[in-house]
Amino acid sequence: MGGARPAHRGDRVVGRERAPGAAHAPALRARDLLHAGCRAAPATRDALDARGIAIEERPVVEVLSGDDDALRGIRFEDGDELAAQAVFVAPRTVANDEVLVGLGARSMRQGGARRVLIDEEGRTSVRGVYAAGNVTGPRSSVPWTMATGSIAGTSINADLVDEDVTLAVSRRRR
Ligand SMILES: Cc1cc2nc3c(=O)[nH]c(=O)nc-3n(C[C@H](O)[C@H](O)[C@H](O)COP(=O)(O)OP(=O)(O)OC[C@H]3O[C@@H](n4cnc5c(N)ncnc54)[C@H](O)[C@@H]3O)c2cc1C
Incomplete structure (x- = not known):
């Protein structure tokens, strides 16, 4: 999402849990990553902790971009901003059935x-x-x-x- 280039190792990547209790696969592979915007289930918390991934539970209200439209970070509900080079989200799957x-x-x-x-x-x-x-x-x-x-x-x-x-x-x- 956003950004003019793919994420590189060492980038700060912001993501969130995909489903209750399940740590998102990219979250477990990336480095210098922040798990933001949702309450992590105990098992997820353990998995993220073990990978050295910081957990931030404040709701994220905005993904920020710069003048060039490139991703620059996220904003929390309380107004704090955090720089990030990549953001991934957990879409909800709905079947057109x-x-x-x-x-x-x-x-x-x-x-x-x-x-x-x-x-x-x-x-x-x-x-x-x-x-x-x-x-x-x-x-x-x-x-x-x-x-x-x-x-x-x-x-x-x-x-x-x-x-x-x-x-x-x-x-x-x-
Ligand atoms: C962001 C994203 C990234 C993905 N990346 C990958 C990837 O890298 N590799 C991979 O293998 N898969 C990937 N997928 C999954 C892959 O795109 C889907 O699994 C695949 O396209 C499903 O094909 P489908 O024909 O079942 O459904 P769709 O591709 O959704 O096609 C269904 C079609 O039916 C139409 N339709 C629905 N209801 C009706 C109706 N009532 N009347 C008429 N038409 C209707 C829809 O408009 C649509 O055109 C990705 C999916 C997403 C969302």
């Missing part, structure tokens, strides 16, 4: 987000409705999306062929 859920596809909550349930062939709980990608897993990625899309596409083709065959057989028997 209204169409599938509206059709009655079963879903469940996982990792703080809803996912539409599919079988190993990409079929949802609604006959003739298939799903792939982000809606099927909150921690999706392009490879996951490609793989599940490929599986769903293959299944659609196979199911349509099966249906044609079933129809042809029943017509022949009439």
Whole structure:
């Protein structure tokens, strides 16, 4: 977020916990890092402490940039500012699954987000409705999306062929 260059080792990087109790992976890899703006769960606190990462629980109200639009730091609720060369945030994942859920596809909550349930062939709980990608897993990625899309596409083709065959057989028997 912000900044005209990627973060370098030794930069002060500001981040926050991604989900309750879970230290964000980059936070555990970076150095000279401040974990800011939220209450750290005990396990997270231990993990960050062990990595020498400072914890700052004051709410962060603004990410500051300079005249050149480059990131320059953050501002806390009480007005204090802190210089930083990089800031990472913890976005909340929301699946765009209204169409599938509206059709009655079963879903469940996982990792703080809803996912539409599919079988190993990409079929949802609604006959003739298939799903792939982000809606099927909150921690999706392009490879996951490609793989599940490929599986769903293959299944659609196979199911349509099966249906044609079933129809042809029943017509022949009439
Ligand atoms: C900031 C960020 C960085 C990421 N970096 C990486 C990375 O480095 N590597 C990686 O592998 N993955 C990365 N990902 C994840 C990756 O982008 C997603 O997992 C992937 O794009 C999911 O593909 P998708 O087709 O399931 O969903 P999307 O790419 O979200 O496509 C869904 C499409 O459906 C459209 N849509 C939704 N609802 C409707 C509707 N009702 N009617 C019509 N259209 C609709 C949306 O507008 C959208 O165009 C990143 C994601 C984010 C947000």
